C-alpha cells in the first residue's frame with residue numbers, strides 16, 4: 001500500500017509499504033477512507049517533534065472502515081465506519097482513569113499514531129487499543145463531517161472544557177486556523193457573553209466574520225486595546241492561545257484580566273518566555289496542551305444533532321497519490337486553504353459514463 005513516510009528532517013515521501021497486520025489482540029486494522037493534514041505533521045517535518053521516529057507513516061487525523069479486529073476488541077467490528085483518535089490510551093492506568101489520556105503510561109500512550117508508530121496518511125492503519133481509539137460514526141454523519149473528530153475538533157472540545165468557560169465570560173481565542181476555529185465552535189456551545197477571535201490573516205479573519213457573525217474579530221496589533229474595550233474587568237476572563245506564533249504567548253497572558261484562566265493549546269516551534277516579574281500580581285492560572293482526546297463519542301453526538309459543523313473548514317481534497325501537492329498547498333497556505341482532506345481511494349476517475357447510457 002502507499003504510505004506517506006517521514007524520511008528525515010525536512011523530508012516526507014510517498015512509499016510502498018506492506019498492509020499492517022494485527023500485532024496485539026486489542027488492535028484493529030482500519031481502511032482509511034478520508035484523512036487530513038494537520039499542522040503537527042508540519043512540526044514533525046520541520047524537526048520540532050523530537051520524539052517522532054524516522055520511517056513512520058505520518059498522519060493522525062482520519063476516518064475509515066474497520067477491516068479486521070483482534071480477539072479482544074469488543075466495541076467495533078469489521079465493516080463499522082469509525083473515527084480514529086489521535087491518542088492511544090489503555091483506559092486503565094492512573095492517568096487514563098482520571099481522563100488524562102494524553103499521559104497514558106502505555107509505551108504507545110499519548111500521541112503515537114503518525115509520530116512514533118505508523119499513522120493514517122496511508123491506505124490502511126493499525127490502531128492499538130481499538131476499543132478506546134475508535135468511535136463508531138452514526139449513519140447520518142458523513143466522513144467529511146466526522147473527519148476532524150479525532151484530532152483538531154477533540155482538541156477544541158478539550159480546550160473549551162478545561163478553560164471553565166461560563167455564560168458571564170468574555171473569551172479571547174488567539175488564532176483562527178483549523179484548531180482555533182474548532183475551539184471557537186466548542187466555546188460557542190458554552191454560550192459565553194462575548195467571544196473575541198484574534199487572527200492576523202485577513203483571509204481567515206474574513207472567514208470567521210462571515211461564518212460566525214456573533215463573534216468579534218481583531219488582529220494581533222490591535223488585540224489588547226480591543227479586548228480592553230470589549231470586556232468588563234480589564235481583560236478577557238478566559239484566553240485560549242491556539243496560534244503558536246512568535247508573540248502570541250505574551251499576547252495571551254497580556255490580554256487576560258487578573259485571575260483569568262489562560263489555556264495554551266498551541267504547539268510552539270521554540271521555547272517561550274514566562275516573564276513572571278511582569279505578570280506578578282495578576283494571579284493567572286495557566287493550563288497547557290496537549291489534548292486529552294477522550295470525548296469523541298460526545299463530539300460525534302453533537303455533530304449528529306447539528307450542533308457542530310466543521311465541514312466548511314475542509315477547503316481542499318486530494319487523492320492519496322497526490323499528497324505532495326496537498327502538502328504544498330497546506331504548508332504554504334495557498335488558495336485560501338484551511339484543511340486538506342486526503343482520500344483513501346487512489347485513482348481519480350479516468351472517464352465518466354455519459355448519462356444517456
Ligand SMILES: [Zn+2]
Pocket residue numbers: 038039040041060061086151152
Ligand atoms: Zn494534529
Ligand SMILES: [Zn+2]
Pocket residue numbers: 089090091092093094095096097103104105106109
Ligand atoms: Zn493509560
